[in-house]
Amino acid sequence: MAEHTQIIAPDGIAPGNGYSHVVMGSGTLIAISGQISVDEHGALVGEGDPEAQARQVFANLRRCLDAAGATFADVVKLTFYVTDVAFMPALRAARDAHIDAAKPPASSAVQVAALVRPELLVEVDAFAVLDR
Template identity: 65%
Template structure:
Protein backbone atom coordinates (compact mmCIF):
# COMPACT_ATOMS: atom_id res chain seq x y z
CA UNK A 1 0.00 0.00 0.00
CA UNK A 2 1.25 3.43 -0.90
CA UNK A 3 1.95 6.16 1.62
CA UNK A 4 1.79 9.14 -0.73
CA UNK A 5 0.29 12.53 0.07
CA UNK A 6 -1.08 15.18 -2.27
CA UNK A 7 -0.61 18.63 -0.72
CA UNK A 8 -2.67 21.44 -2.23
CA UNK A 9 -0.40 24.47 -2.67
CA UNK A 10 -1.95 27.83 -1.77
CA UNK A 11 -2.19 30.31 -4.60
CA UNK A 12 -1.96 27.64 -7.33
CA UNK A 13 -5.02 26.77 -9.41
CA UNK A 14 -6.06 23.10 -9.12
CA UNK A 15 -4.67 20.81 -11.81
CA UNK A 16 -7.04 19.33 -14.36
CA UNK A 17 -6.26 15.60 -14.24
CA UNK A 18 -2.96 15.96 -12.38
CA UNK A 19 -1.59 16.95 -8.99
CA UNK A 20 0.88 19.79 -8.56
CA UNK A 21 2.66 18.08 -5.66
CA UNK A 22 3.03 14.43 -4.66
CA UNK A 23 5.30 13.33 -1.83
CA UNK A 24 5.98 10.23 0.22
CA UNK A 25 8.64 8.09 1.88
CA UNK A 26 10.17 5.04 0.26
CA UNK A 27 12.31 3.65 -2.55
CA UNK A 28 12.63 5.77 -5.72
CA UNK A 29 11.79 4.09 -9.06
CA UNK A 30 12.49 5.77 -12.41
CA UNK A 31 10.94 4.32 -15.57
CA UNK A 32 12.57 5.30 -18.86
CA UNK A 33 10.39 6.85 -21.52
CA UNK A 34 8.11 4.21 -22.98
CA UNK A 35 6.87 4.19 -26.55
CA UNK A 36 4.35 1.89 -28.22
CA UNK A 37 6.64 -1.09 -28.78
CA UNK A 38 5.37 -4.59 -28.06
CA UNK A 39 7.43 -7.38 -26.46
CA UNK A 40 9.03 -8.12 -29.84
CA UNK A 41 10.07 -4.49 -30.39
CA UNK A 42 7.41 -3.89 -33.05
CA UNK A 43 5.50 -0.60 -33.09
CA UNK A 44 1.84 -0.91 -32.10
CA UNK A 45 -0.68 1.49 -33.66
CA UNK A 46 1.14 3.08 -36.59
CA UNK A 47 -0.54 6.48 -36.97
CA UNK A 48 -3.02 5.72 -34.15
CA UNK A 49 -2.47 7.74 -30.93
CA UNK A 50 -5.16 5.77 -29.05
CA UNK A 51 -3.51 2.40 -29.73
CA UNK A 52 -0.08 3.83 -28.99
CA UNK A 53 -1.21 5.33 -25.67
CA UNK A 54 -2.77 2.02 -24.63
CA UNK A 55 0.42 0.10 -25.43
CA UNK A 56 2.55 2.66 -23.61
CA UNK A 57 0.52 2.37 -20.42
CA UNK A 58 0.62 -1.43 -20.65
CA UNK A 59 4.43 -1.15 -20.95
CA UNK A 60 4.58 1.21 -17.97
CA UNK A 61 2.47 -1.22 -15.96
CA UNK A 62 4.92 -4.03 -16.77
CA UNK A 63 7.93 -1.85 -15.89
CA UNK A 64 6.39 -0.83 -12.59
CA UNK A 65 5.61 -4.47 -11.73
CA UNK A 66 9.23 -5.41 -12.46
CA UNK A 67 10.26 -2.83 -9.84
CA UNK A 68 7.71 -4.08 -7.30
CA UNK A 69 5.52 -1.02 -7.88
CA UNK A 70 2.06 -0.20 -9.21
CA UNK A 71 0.44 2.91 -10.62
CA UNK A 72 -0.64 3.72 -7.04
CA UNK A 73 3.06 4.42 -6.37
CA UNK A 74 3.56 6.76 -9.35
CA UNK A 75 4.30 10.33 -8.30
CA UNK A 76 5.15 11.87 -11.70
CA UNK A 77 4.36 11.24 -15.36
CA UNK A 78 6.04 13.11 -18.20
CA UNK A 79 4.27 13.08 -21.56
CA UNK A 80 6.03 13.81 -24.84
CA UNK A 81 3.77 14.07 -27.88
CA UNK A 82 4.50 14.98 -31.47
CA UNK A 83 1.09 16.70 -31.64
CA UNK A 84 -0.68 18.23 -28.64
CA UNK A 85 -3.95 16.97 -30.19
CA UNK A 86 -2.96 13.48 -28.94
CA UNK A 87 -3.46 14.50 -25.28
CA UNK A 88 -7.12 13.38 -25.07
CA UNK A 89 -6.17 9.84 -26.20
CA UNK A 90 -3.30 9.87 -23.73
CA UNK A 91 -5.57 10.96 -20.87
CA UNK A 92 -8.06 8.16 -21.57
CA UNK A 93 -5.29 5.57 -21.43
CA UNK A 94 -3.80 7.18 -18.30
CA UNK A 95 -7.16 7.29 -16.51
CA UNK A 96 -7.56 3.52 -16.98
CA UNK A 97 -4.47 3.07 -14.75
CA UNK A 98 -4.22 5.97 -12.28
CA UNK A 99 -6.39 7.07 -9.38
CA UNK A 100 -8.14 10.05 -10.93
CA UNK A 101 -9.06 11.38 -7.45
CA UNK A 102 -5.32 11.63 -6.62
CA UNK A 103 -3.48 11.65 -9.94
CA UNK A 104 0.30 11.93 -10.15
CA UNK A 105 2.03 15.17 -10.94
CA UNK A 106 2.39 15.49 -14.71
CA UNK A 107 4.05 17.45 -17.48
CA UNK A 108 3.03 17.43 -21.13
CA UNK A 109 5.36 18.67 -23.86
CA UNK A 110 4.94 18.79 -27.62
CA UNK A 111 8.18 17.77 -29.32
CA UNK A 112 9.35 17.90 -32.92
CA UNK A 113 10.08 14.17 -33.08
CA UNK A 114 10.70 11.04 -31.03
CA UNK A 115 13.20 8.24 -31.72
CA UNK A 116 11.21 7.04 -34.74
CA UNK A 117 8.89 8.97 -37.09
CA UNK A 118 6.12 6.41 -36.39
CA UNK A 119 6.26 7.00 -32.60
CA UNK A 120 3.69 9.64 -31.68
CA UNK A 121 3.88 9.52 -27.87
CA UNK A 122 6.46 8.77 -25.18
CA UNK A 123 5.77 8.61 -21.44
CA UNK A 124 8.20 8.34 -18.54
CA UNK A 125 7.22 7.66 -14.93
CA UNK A 126 8.63 8.13 -11.46
CA UNK A 127 7.36 6.20 -8.47
CA UNK A 128 8.03 5.97 -4.75
CA UNK A 129 7.52 2.50 -3.29
CA UNK A 130 6.73 2.13 0.39
CA UNK A 131 8.79 -0.98 1.23
Protein backbone atom coordinates in the same frame (compact mmCIF):
# COMPACT_ATOMS: atom_id res chain seq x y z
CA MET B 1 2.50 0.53 -1.53
CA ALA B 2 4.02 3.70 -0.12
CA GLU B 3 1.90 6.41 1.39
CA HIS B 4 1.89 9.55 -0.71
CA THR B 5 0.47 12.95 -0.03
CA GLN B 6 -1.02 14.72 -3.01
CA ILE B 7 -1.55 18.47 -3.00
CA ILE B 8 -3.78 18.86 -6.01
CA ALA B 9 -3.77 22.66 -5.92
CA PRO B 10 -1.62 24.60 -3.42
CA ASP B 11 -3.00 27.95 -2.30
CA GLY B 12 -2.84 30.44 -5.15
CA ILE B 13 -2.49 27.79 -7.90
CA ALA B 14 -5.37 26.64 -10.10
CA PRO B 15 -6.09 22.89 -10.06
CA GLY B 16 -4.89 20.89 -13.05
CA ASN B 17 -6.75 18.45 -15.26
CA GLY B 18 -6.11 15.02 -13.73
CA TYR B 19 -2.85 15.73 -11.92
CA SER B 20 -1.51 17.02 -8.61
CA HIS B 21 0.83 19.98 -8.47
CA VAL B 22 2.75 18.38 -5.58
CA VAL B 23 3.23 14.76 -4.51
CA MET B 24 5.30 13.83 -1.46
CA GLY B 25 6.42 10.42 -0.26
CA SER B 26 9.37 8.57 1.17
CA GLY B 27 10.82 5.18 0.33
CA THR B 28 12.49 3.51 -2.64
CA LEU B 29 12.48 5.63 -5.78
CA ILE B 30 11.68 3.87 -9.05
CA ALA B 31 12.55 5.67 -12.28
CA ILE B 32 10.96 4.29 -15.44
CA SER B 33 12.46 5.30 -18.76
CA GLY B 34 10.24 6.74 -21.44
CA GLN B 35 7.94 4.03 -22.73
CA ILE B 36 6.95 3.97 -26.38
CA SER B 37 4.35 2.04 -28.32
CA VAL B 38 6.21 -1.16 -29.09
CA ASP B 39 5.46 -4.74 -28.13
CA GLU B 40 7.83 -7.20 -26.46
CA HIS B 41 9.55 -7.81 -29.81
CA GLY B 42 10.10 -4.11 -30.55
CA ALA B 43 7.36 -3.97 -33.18
CA LEU B 44 5.29 -0.79 -33.41
CA VAL B 45 1.75 -0.99 -32.05
CA GLY B 46 -0.84 1.46 -33.45
CA GLU B 47 0.83 3.12 -36.42
CA GLY B 48 -0.82 6.52 -36.94
CA ASP B 49 -3.25 5.90 -34.04
CA PRO B 50 -2.54 7.97 -30.90
CA GLU B 51 -5.18 6.08 -28.86
CA ALA B 52 -3.68 2.66 -29.63
CA GLN B 53 -0.18 4.00 -28.97
CA ALA B 54 -1.27 5.52 -25.65
CA ARG B 55 -2.84 2.23 -24.55
CA GLN B 56 0.36 0.33 -25.44
CA VAL B 57 2.53 2.87 -23.63
CA PHE B 58 0.48 2.46 -20.45
CA ALA B 59 0.57 -1.33 -20.82
CA ASN B 60 4.37 -1.08 -21.03
CA LEU B 61 4.44 1.22 -17.98
CA ARG B 62 2.37 -1.35 -16.07
CA ARG B 63 4.85 -4.10 -17.02
CA CYS B 64 7.75 -1.93 -15.81
CA LEU B 65 5.96 -1.18 -12.55
CA ASP B 66 5.20 -4.90 -12.10
CA ALA B 67 8.90 -5.69 -12.57
CA ALA B 68 9.75 -3.29 -9.73
CA GLY B 69 7.02 -4.66 -7.46
CA ALA B 70 4.96 -1.49 -7.87
CA THR B 71 1.56 -0.45 -9.24
CA PHE B 72 0.13 2.72 -10.70
CA ALA B 73 -0.90 3.64 -7.14
CA ASP B 74 2.83 4.09 -6.41
CA VAL B 75 3.40 6.52 -9.31
CA VAL B 76 4.21 10.04 -8.13
CA LYS B 77 5.16 11.68 -11.46
CA LEU B 78 4.35 11.18 -15.14
CA THR B 79 5.87 13.07 -18.05
CA PHE B 80 4.10 12.99 -21.42
CA TYR B 81 5.93 13.66 -24.67
CA VAL B 82 3.77 14.13 -27.78
CA THR B 83 4.55 15.09 -31.34
CA ASP B 84 1.22 16.96 -31.44
CA VAL B 85 -0.73 18.33 -28.45
CA ALA B 86 -3.87 17.06 -30.21
CA PHE B 87 -2.83 13.61 -28.91
CA MET B 88 -3.24 14.65 -25.24
CA PRO B 89 -6.88 13.47 -24.95
CA ALA B 90 -5.77 9.96 -25.97
CA LEU B 91 -3.01 10.00 -23.35
CA ARG B 92 -5.38 11.33 -20.69
CA ALA B 93 -7.87 8.54 -21.44
CA ALA B 94 -5.13 5.90 -21.15
CA ARG B 95 -3.87 7.53 -17.94
CA ASP B 96 -7.36 7.72 -16.45
CA ALA B 97 -7.83 3.98 -17.02
CA HIS B 98 -4.88 3.34 -14.66
CA ILE B 99 -4.68 6.25 -12.19
CA ASP B 100 -6.93 6.95 -9.19
CA ALA B 101 -8.58 10.29 -10.01
CA ALA B 102 -8.74 11.15 -6.31
CA LYS B 103 -4.94 10.79 -5.93
CA PRO B 104 -3.38 11.73 -9.25
CA PRO B 105 0.40 11.96 -9.64
CA ALA B 106 2.27 15.11 -10.55
CA SER B 107 2.44 15.47 -14.31
CA SER B 108 4.07 17.38 -17.16
CA ALA B 109 3.35 17.40 -20.89
CA VAL B 110 5.71 18.51 -23.62
CA GLN B 111 5.23 18.76 -27.37
CA VAL B 112 8.40 17.65 -29.15
CA ALA B 113 9.50 17.84 -32.77
CA ALA B 114 10.09 14.09 -32.93
CA LEU B 115 10.58 10.97 -30.86
CA VAL B 116 13.25 8.30 -31.30
CA ARG B 117 11.39 6.72 -34.25
CA PRO B 118 9.41 8.81 -36.76
CA GLU B 119 6.26 6.64 -36.49
CA LEU B 120 5.99 7.21 -32.73
CA LEU B 121 3.42 9.76 -31.58
CA VAL B 122 3.65 9.54 -27.77
CA GLU B 123 6.10 8.60 -25.02
CA VAL B 124 5.66 8.57 -21.24
CA ASP B 125 8.17 8.24 -18.40
CA ALA B 126 7.36 7.81 -14.73
CA PHE B 127 8.64 8.01 -11.19
CA ALA B 128 7.17 5.80 -8.46
CA VAL B 129 7.94 5.42 -4.76
CA LEU B 130 7.69 2.22 -2.68
CA ASP B 131 7.76 2.18 1.10
CA ARG B 132 10.60 -0.33 1.23
